Amino acid sequence: MNSDALHTRPRHPGTAHPGTAHAGPAARPATPADAEGIARLRSAFVLAEPLAEEWITRSGAELAARLAPGGDARASVVDAPDGTLASCALALVHAVLPEPASPSGRAARVHAVATHPSWRRRGYAGSALTALLDRLRAERVSPVDADVSGASAALFRASGFCGSLAPMRMTWPEPPVRGRVDAKTGHVWLPQEQYAETVMKATGFACLLFTDTHDRPVQLHAVYSRTHPWQLAGGTMDPGERPWETAVRECREETGIEMTGPPKLLATVYGLPGTEWPYSTMGLVFDGGRLDEAQIRDIRLDPREHDEVRVLPLPRWRPLMPARDFARLAAVLEARRTGVAAYFDTWDWGTE
Template sequence: MSRDKMPALIVGSPDAGQRSPVRAATPADAESIVRMRSEYILSEPWSEEWIQRCTTELVPRLSASGDARAFVIDAPDGSMAACALGLIHPVLPAPAYPKGLAARVHAVATCPDFRRRGYARAVLTALVEQLHTEHVTLFELHASEEAAPLYRDLGFSSSAALMRMTRTEAPASVSEPSAVRGLPGGSEGPGWMPPEVYAETVLKATCFACVYFTDEDDRPLQLHSVYSPAHPWQLVGGTMDPGERPFGTAVRECREETGQTVPGPPRLLATVYGLPGAQWPYSTLGLVFDGGRLTAEQIRNITLDPREHDEARVLPLAEWEALMPPRDFARLSAVAEARRTGVAAYFDAWDWGTE
């Protein structure tokens, strides 16, 4: 069953006689779920910085291709009254879980004003039932004494054979990537670092894809931004969505921003790289594809998204220089030269700097 088509469940409210729907969470619910966990589950609530970091992590995981599943109940004022969040992960298969899929119930929380109404049971039940439809048959969670009866009612059992052991810091001998065996530079290191820990030590980057169009006289086409005075004129394109490949991003962004379809197959003109800076904490990596030459009629038929751009303009390359920051014009020039020569450009000065 698709998560987008799951019906809402209805739970009763014993004290008020009201009915509240349980619905599948979407990426838009990520921040509310993180705040619920911080405020009502953790022994010490997180700082705002950690709430935002965790939200950024959870958003793509709640998408259709992500590994997180969550169900929520909305309060009458639109806030979140209750939530249950589970994270799916692969394990070696066994007779009790033949598909090799397990889930950790990461959070079950209810706002104090809505407790004793069966909300926690409702969202957790919906979560477990959905995971079962996805062939997840091994579940684990950490239960408080207060919540243990609810979990037992839903089939969870404690195990005296297991000891809970936790380590939150990597040993000093493997704190650097060079100490990781089996990973680049780590053949001589004294220890091994789990992949998820090592992943936190490597470069983080966001990716984008653009399309370079010209008119039939090879004059570059750009769009005027309504939201970025620092970069007023832009190529058609944007940031990759989770699960997309670069050319797919270029095709989607072109359709959304201009109403035009990018002709295939993909022809790469340039690779663009930028270091992080004050405005954005990650590096950026982008690919610029050739969109070809547009006829005058095609240019007239461009349909702009007014939330992003208010003008499409075609000018000779030299005339763009006065309208753009030097770095933006340098990138445009490199792309134009790649089109002219047939040699893909490498532009690695797209840094965020101190903007």
């Protein structure tokens, strides 16, 4: 299917489509874990121009959230013997005004039906599309539209779609580039404000690693984040702050401990954007030192942010934290042990 392909509708909204038109391997409902595989099939075999890897990652993360319970995405997939996705059918449900053709006030559009070339001509696409339509019908979603290319028109018509009107589409044009052109090279030098809109956007943070006298990490339990339940003392940088200033301020607000420095850097952390946060994240982790039992007892938590202080050996933190958070903690602790600053660039915003 292509974005410029035909627009179709089922022949009889609200009635059964000829689901036996495509006998093939069993399809299953897609889960959030299938999202990246669906995004890759769509990019490679549906879109006129494949997406860059960054957009595949972003698209997959967004789709994972929308495939979760309560989301607006519906998809069916067929698994290949090697564990990858052989085929998929994806639709997005949207609200419409109730009328006889859509009594439930919900309609859908099929955005992708794709099969990897290695698994074509086996009925996989028909099986995935039939399962998707069965699910939409069971949920009383009607009408169902689709973008259809010439190559896939027969599949859709056999599934009950009809029509031949190509959809019209509005894509807001990019603002014209106004800049200085280098007469020798032809390079366009954009105005500072316009160039700033094209560069990567990121949020910064700074935090401190505290351990007890036995080098066991000290962490705080967050009341506001199920995704990152156990955290180092620290937080997001305020405008105009330098990283060490952020670490000192956040530590004072979250624990009552006054840091004086000098700063000792343990790790640089980077994360790609995802469904949890739309920007990249860059941060610094400093060494807060070792706290004795009295200092740990004297920690004063801000109940709006944390409700518990816990001290555990590193292995016992693993089951309490998402994998990427534990990996970051392990890297920071190893940097403290070796004296060599860590570079940790996989603290990505995901769907955990």
